[in-house]
Amino acid sequence: xxxxxxxxxxxxxxxxxxxxxxxxxxxxxxxxxxxxxxxxxxxxxxxxxxxxxxxxxxxxxxxxxxxxxxxxxxxxxxxxxxxxxxxxxxxxxxxxxxxxxxxxxxxxxxxxxxxxxxxxxxxxxxxxxxxxxxxxxxxxxxxxxxxxxxxxxxxxxxxxxxxxxxxxxxxxxxxxxxxxxxxxxxxxxxxxxxxxxxxxxxxxxxxxxxxxxxxxxxxxxxxxxxxxxxxxxxxxxxxxxxxxxxxxxxxxxxxxxxxxxxxxxxxxxxxxxxxxxxxxxxxxxxxxxxxxxxxxxxxxxxxxxxxxxxxxxxxxxxxxxxxxxxxxxxxxxxxxxxxxxxxxxxxxxxxxxxxxxxxxxxxxxxxxxxxxxxxxxxxxxxxxxxxxxxxxxxxxxxxxxxxxxxxxxxxxxxx
Numbered sequence: 001x002x003x004x005x006x007x008x009x010x011x012x013x014x015x016x017x018x019x020x021x022x023x024x025x026x027x028x029x030x031x032x033x034x035x036x037x038x039x040x041x042x043x044x045x046x047x048x049x050x051x052x053x054x055x056x057x058x059x060x061x062x063x064x065x066x067x068x069x070x071x072x073x074x075x076x077x078x079x080x081x082x083x084x085x086x087x088x089x090x091x092x093x094x095x096x097x098x099x100x101x102x103x104x105x106x107x108x109x110x111x112x113x114x115x116x117x118x119x120x121x122x123x124x125x126x127x128x129x130x131x132x133x134x135x136x137x138x139x140x141x142x143x144x145x146x147x148x149x150x151x152x153x154x155x156x157x158x159x160x161x162x163x164x165x166x167x168x169x170x171x172x173x174x175x176x177x178x179x180x181x182x183x184x185x186x187x188x189x190x191x192x193x194x195x196x197x198x199x200x201x202x203x204x205x206x207x208x209x210x211x212x213x214x215x216x217x218x219x220x221x222x223x224x225x226x227x228x229x230x231x232x233x234x235x236x237x238x239x240x241x242x243x244x245x246x247x248x249x250x251x252x253x254x255x256x257x258x259x260x261x262x263x264x265x266x267x268x269x270x271x272x273x274x275x276x277x278x279x280x281x282x283x284x285x286x287x288x289x290x291x292x293x294x295x296x297x298x299x300x301x302x303x304x305x306x307x308x309x310x311x312x313x314x315x316x317x318x319x320x321x322x323x324x325x326x327x328x329x330x331x332x333x334x335x336x337x338x339x340x341x342x343x344x345x346x347x348x349x350x351x352x353x354x355x356x357x358x359x360x361x362x363x364x365x366x367x368x369x370x371x372x373x374x375x376x377x378x379x380x381x382x383x384x385x386x387x388x389x390x391x392x393x394x395x396x397x398x399x400x401x402x403x404x405x406x407x408x409x410x411x412x413x414x415x
Contacts, residue, residue, distance in 0.1 A: 032165060032167040032170040032171040033170075033171065034164075034171065034175070034176050034179045034180075035179070037152075037155075037156060037161065037164075038152070038179060038180070038183050041151070041152045041155040041156070041161075042148050042149075042152045042180070042183050043148055043151065043152075044144045044145060044147070044148040044184070045144070046144055047147065049143075049147070050143040050144075051143075052083065052143075053143035053144070053146045053147040053150075054143040054146070055083040056080060056081065056082060056083065056146045056147075056150060057080070057081040057138060058078060058079070058080050058081075058138075058139050058141055058146055058149055058150070059078070059079040059080075059081075059136040059137060059138045059139060060076065060077075060078065060079075060136065060137045060139060060177065060181075060243070060244060060247055061076065061077040061078065061079045061089065061134060061135075061136050061258075062074065062075075062076055062134065062135050062136075062137075062240050062241060062243070062244040062255070063075040063076070063077070063127060063132055063133070063134045063240065063259075064132050064133040064134065064265065064267075064268075065132070065208060065211075065265055065266075065268060066130055066131070066132050066265060067130075067131075067265065069215065071132075072208040072209065072211060073205075073208045073239055073240065074208075074239065074240040074241055074268070075091075075093065075173055075240055076092075076173045076174040076177050076240040076243055076244075077089050077090060077091045077092075077123070077173065077177075078090040078149070078153065078177060078180075079120050079136060080120075080150060080153070081120075086119075087119070087120035087121065088117050088118070088119065088120060089117065089118050089119070089120045089123040090115070090116075090117050090153045090156075090157065091115065091116055091117075091118070091123075091173065092113065092115045092164075092172070092173040092176040092177070093113050093166065093172055093173030093176075094113060094114045094115070094116045095111075095112075095113045095114065095166075107327070108326075108327050108328060109323070109327040109328030109329035109330070110165065110328055111165065111166040111167070112163055112164070112165060112166070113163070113164060113165075113166040114162050114163055114164075115153075115156045115157050115161075115162045115164065115176075116157055116162065117153070117154075117157045124258065124259055127259045127261075128259060128261065131261045131264040131265065132259065132261060132264075132265070133257070133259055133260055133261055133262075134257075134258050134259035135244065135255040135256060135257050135258060136255065136256050136258050137244060137247055137248055137251075137253050137254070137255045137256075138253070138256075139181070139247070139251070139253075140251055140253070141184060145184040148183075148184060149180060149184060152180065153180075164176075168238070168331075169201050169227065169235075169238045169331070170238070172238055173240070174237055174238055174239060174240045174242075174243045175237060175238050177243065178234075178237045178243055178246075181247065189250060190234055192250055193232060193233040193234035193237065193246060193250075194232045194233070194234045195232075196232060196233040197230070197231075197232060197233075198231045198232050198233045198234075198235060198236040199231060199236060199272055200227060200228050200229065200230070200231050200391070201227035201228070201229075201231060201235070201238070202220065202223065202227045202228055202391055203272035204231075204236050204238075204239055204242070204272065205219075205227070205239075206220070206272045206273045206274070206275065207239075207268050207269050207270075207271070207272060207273055208239075208268050209273075210269060210273035210275070211266055213275060213278040216273075216275050216278075217275055217278065217279060217282065217394055217395075217398070218316070220275060220392070220394055220395070221316070221320070221337055221341070221392070221394070221395045222319070222320055222323065222331075222332055222335070222337075223331045223332060223335070224331060224332055224333055224334050224335035224336070224337075224390055225334065225335075225336070225389055225390035225391075226330060226331045226332075226333060226334070227331055228389055228390055228391045233246055241268060275394045276393060276394055276397065278394075279393075279394035279395070279397045279398045280397050280398075280401070282398050283397055283398035283399070283400065283401025283402055284401055286309060286398070286401065286402040287401040287402045287403075287404060287405045287406075288405075289305060290302055290305065290306060290402075290405040290406055291405045293305060294405060294408055294410065297410075299355075299360075299410045300355065303352045303353060303354075303355065303360070304352075304353060306349075306352040306363075306406055307349045307350065307351075307352035307353045308349070309349070309402065310345045310346070310348045310349030310352060311345070311346060311349035311350070313341055313345050313399075313402075314342075314343060314344070314345030314346035314347075314348070314349050315346070316341060317337075317338065317341040317342040317343055317344075317345055317346075318342075318343040318346065320332060320335060320337065320338055320341070320342070321338060321342060321343055324338060335390070335392075336377060336388065336390045336392055337390075337392055337395050339373050339374075339377055340370050340373050340374050340377070340396075340399055340403075341395065341399060348363060348366050348367075351363050360410070363406070364406065364407060364408075364409070367403050367404075367406040367407045368407045370399075370403045371400065371403050371404055371407060374396060374399065374400050374403070377396070378396065
């Protein structure tokens, strides 16, 4: 019976590598696209009121990062100044934690957000209270373009059209405005932006996430190669500051500061921020504690420490497994990290609390299997980089440095 249990556990660990390629979401349907709305409502035909529409001013509003995690990437909106002096702010990406089923939908990856209009003065006052900075770029639009944008935004904020399925990279507050500007330029903006190579989604996201290296490690761990594909400037405009820079470059414009709260929050770096050094230090600390306890012969303490750490990463692996298998979070699908951080670590964590020699030996073998799986993955990434191109070296380095010390035999058994 014990041999059977032993064999089953070893087989389960070896089978863990299948998790990364066995999940099929072909039947999932997403509406991460603003084109249908634009096709339906965006109309630049002349209505004979050029003087009236020319008196409108439409500006791109770019808001700096704030305190909560969801605001670290900043925000984009349209500011519309009307002939009557009634200035309106149009915002995509609006949500409320108190709305019906928001938490449930968020967990399942169905992020229903809202497009809303509000008085611009109130919006600016809100930014002042939040301690965020903001700049505007006045868009050089023709009367026909202004008319089309204003009427489109009025339709999009109507009760029957305001809800949309949000996606952080494909359909957010910045990409919606990007698409509207592109439609106003009859596709020339997109053609110009797609001709310029850019960073991957992961690289661009790292700029804001580097504000907290632990959060950066965790979020990068959960996201798969879906965010590592080659991107263009068009793709990069999921970030508000990139959208602003692209608009200024395309139209030859400059921005104006409209809200200045100083440097209350750290500024976003201009270049991608690698997390490799932090990951190596993180892994050295986690594995170093095991090495120290092993060297001192504190096998019992090492087992307890190992159990706690494995349970923590087992929970993280369980979250990843759940997101990969049962949610619409497409950025987690086919994630290589499930090979060496998965729910089976919960079992290994619990076993680590036992002092039985056979259990200790079993745990040591499991850690060796995990190290072997990491080595196998590294080899595949080197010889078949076209297929295994996920940029997950941070997770690989951290977990390898944690696992390797736990493959050692105890000093007491050696003596």
